[in-house]
Amino acid sequence: MKIERPKVAIQGIRASFHEEAAIRYFGENIETIECNSFKQTFESLKKREADYVVMAIENSIAGSILPNYTLLLDYGFPVVGEIYLPIQLHLMALPGVKFEDVKYVTSHPIALRQCVDFFDEYPHLKIVESSDTAACAKRIRDEQLTDTVAVANALAAQLYGLDVLERRIESNKRNFTRFLIMTQHDNVEKKPANKASLCFQVSNKVGALAKVLNIFAEEGVNMSKIQSMPILGKRNEYNFYVDVEWEEQKQYDASIRQILKYTHNFNILGEYERHDDEPTTTPKPNRTERSTRKYINIRRNV
Structure with missing residues (x-):
């Protein structure tokens, strides 16, 4: 529909x-x-x-x-x-705010950790963790904070009317x-599918999981992801979440028929088309302006 x-x-x-x-x-x-x-x-x-x-x-x-x-x-x-x-992270502030006047930087803790190399160069900035990257940008707009910058994506800067002071500050560009x-x-x-997300359990015996994984290999089905999660209240029992990909539907169908014999509580969480677009990144921008920024000797609050 x-x-x-x-x-x-x-x-x-x-x-x-x-x-x-x-x-x-x-x-x-x-x-x-x-x-x-x-x-x-x-x-x-x-x-x-x-x-x-x-x-x-x-x-x-x-x-x-x-x-x-x-x-x-x-x-x-x-x-x-x-x-x-x-994940592309930018430093943003209210229009007209100068970097040398900034005292605080706020964002989600994971986003902040992904920009640690950038912030190591500016120890005067006090780190303030929050629950959401976009919410930090919105707060700067709503409260008109002139001493605070946010780390968020370009969409947040556009929606909340902020200027991007520095682009692509994440340490890892991939x-x-x-x-x-x-x-x-x-x-x-x-729709035609070439990827599936599965969940199942196997018996707690030697080689039980290996037998299932070997079936995928024998049928030419690629396992792109496996994740185990303990079952609450059950010792040594796990749910295995597996993503598999295939070129021909018959490979996938044959593997499913076989592994049903060796698993229990088997669930197909979804069958869908895999995302094949090769992610691209843009070069790191030239930071000629950074050398002109003033350092302020305020201890960083981690």
């Missing part, structure tokens, strides 16, 4: 990386449903207040977001797509986050 202007639930507010991922996947003609937590996004979909959920599942630096795997299994909404988003797209079962469009 084609929805002309889908309602997309995200964790965070407008101009967050979740909304940027949603726009890249669906286009700009969406209605963003802002939620305070990942669980709230699923509740929004459950109540049909939203048509889709866009949720981060892993980052190339920070790794997997483990609680989100549990949400996938608990709610059972099918995964219908994925998007890889390059930093990407993978987002999954979920929807209601009755909203799934039948």
Whole structure:
């Protein structure tokens, strides 16, 4: 079922990386449903207040977001797509604010850690952690803070009317986050698939998991991701979350038929088209202006 202007639930507010991922996947003609937590996004979909959920599942630096795997299994909404988003972080402030007058920098703690090399050059800046990158940009706009800069994406600077003082301050220019797209079962469009997200358990015996993984290999199905999660209250028992990719449907079908014999509580979380676009990065900007900035000897508050 084609929805002309889908309602997309995200964790965070407008101009967050979740909304940027949603726009890249669906286009700009969406209605963003802002939620305070990942669980709230699923509740929004459950109540049909939203048509889709866009949720981060892993980052190339920070790794997997483990609680989100549990949400996938608990709610059972099918995964219908994925998007890889390059994480590009910029330093932004109210128009007219000069860098030498700034005392505080605020952002999500993970974003701040990803810019540690930049901030090591400016020990006078006091670090203030917050729950959301875009919310920090919005707060600067709303409260007209002239002594504070935010670390967020270009979308936040545009939406909240901030000037970008420094672009691409993240230490690792090959930093990407993978987002999954979920929807209601009755909203799934039948499309050709070449990737699937699976969840299953195996017996606690020697070689039980290896037997399953060997089936994928024998059928020519590539396992692109495996993540284990302990089952609450059960010693030595785990859910295995696996992403697999294939070139021909018959490879995938044959592997599923076989591994059903060696697994229990088997779930297909979603079958969808993998995101094949090669992520690109832009060169680091020339920082000729940085050498002219004044240092202020104020101890950094970590």
